[in-house]
Amino acid sequence: MQHPLIIALDFDHRQKRLNFLEGFGEETLDLKVGMEGFYREGIPLIEELKQQGHRIFLDLKLHDIPNTVGRAMRALAELEIDLVNVHAAGGKKMMAAARDGLEAGTRAGKSRPRLIGVTQLTSTSEQMLTDELLIRDSMQETVTHYAKLTADAGLDGVVCSALEVDTVHQACGKDFLTVTPGIRLATDDIGDQHRVVTPGQAKSYGSWGIVVGRSITQASDPQAAYQRMKQEWEGQS
Numbered sequence: 001m002q003h004p005l006i007i008a009l010d011f012d013h014r015q016k017r018l019n020f021l022e023g024f025g026e027e028t029l030d031l032k033v034g035m036e037g038f039y040r041e042g043i044p045l046i047e048e049l050k051q052q053g054h055r056i057f058l059d060l061k062l063h064d065i066p067n068t069v070g071r072a073m074r075a076l077a078e079l080e081i082d083l084v085n086v087h088a089a090g091g092k093k094m095m096a097a098a099r100d101g102l103e104a105g106t107r108a109g110k111s112r113p114r115l116i117g118v119t120q121l122t123s124t125s126e127q128m129l130t131d132e133l134l135i136r137d138s139m140q141e142t143v144t145h146y147a148k149l150t151a152d153a154g155l156d157g158v159v160c161s162a163l164e165v166d167t168v169h170q171a172c173g174k175d176f177l178t179v180t181p182g183i184r185l186a187t188d189d190i191g192d193q194h195r196v197v198t199p200g201q202a203k204s205y206g207s208w209g210i211v212v213g214r215s216i217t218q219a220s221d222p223q224a225a226y227q228r229m230k231q232e233w234e235g236q237s
C-alpha cells in the first residue's frame with residue numbers, strides 16, 4: 001500500500017460484496033475488511049481477496065489486555081494482510097504486545113503487516129469527548145497524545161481524522177503513517193461521522209491514506225464514485 005484510497009468493504013450480504021467487486025473487473029484494490037465483513041465471512045474472505053491480488057487492511061480494532069491482544073495478533077499475522085489496527089486507548093503495553101505478537105506470527109521471509117493505533121474515532125465530536133468520555137483536553141491534544149503513545153509503543157502510525165494529521169506529524173515525524181477515515185465529497189451525506197473532510201482536503205493536510213466506505217459502496221454507480229474520489233485524492237499531489 002502506498003498513499004492508498006482504501007475502500008471499506010462494509011456489506012450486509014456476501015452477494016452484495018461480490019456484485020460490488022465484480023464491477024471493478026480485474027483491477028486490484030486497497031480494501032478494508034472490518035468487523036461486519038470479518039464476522040460475516042471470516043478468514044475465507046481474506047483468503048479470497050488476497051488470491052485476487054487485493055491489498056488488505058484488516059480493521060478489527062483490537063482492545064483487550066496485552067496478553068490477549070498479543071496472542072490474537074500472532075494469529076492474525078498468519079493471514080499475511082498488509083495493515084491491521086488496535087485501539088490506542090488500550091495503552092502502550094497492549095500496543096507493544098500487539099506489535100510483538102505480529103512479529104512472532106510473521107513467517108520467515110515475509111514482512112510484518114503494518115500496525116496502526118486508532119486515536120479517537122472520526123464519529124467522535126469535540127463535545128462527545130468532553131461530555132461523554134470526560135476527556136478534558138481538546139481533540140487535537142488528545143489525538144496527538146494517543147499518537148505519541150502509539151509511536152512510543154513501536155507502531156507504524158495511527159488512524160485519526162485528516163484534521164489532526166499535521167499535528168500528529170509534528171509530534172511523531174513525517175513518516176509516521178496517518179490513515180484517515182471520515183471522507184466525503186462536498187455533496188455527500190456525512191451520516192454518523194463527525195470529523196469529516198473531502199479527499200482533496202485530506203491530501204492537502206498530508207494524510208498518508210484515506211478510507212472511504214458508504215460514499216462509494218452505497219453510491220448508485222460505485223465505480224464512478226470511486227473514480228471521482230480517486231481523482232480528487234490523487235489529483236492534488
Ligand SMILES: O=C(O)c1cc(=O)[nH]c(=O)n1[C@@H]1O[C@H](COP(=O)(O)O)[C@@H](O)[C@H]1O
Nearest residue numbers: 008034059120121122159181211212213214
Ligand atoms: O479504523 C477505521 O477504519 C475507522 C476509524 C475511525 O475513526 N473511523 C472510521 O470511520 N473507521 C472506519 O472507516 C469506515 C468509514 O466508513 P464510511 O463512513 O462509510 O466512509 C468504516 O468502516 C469505519 O469502521
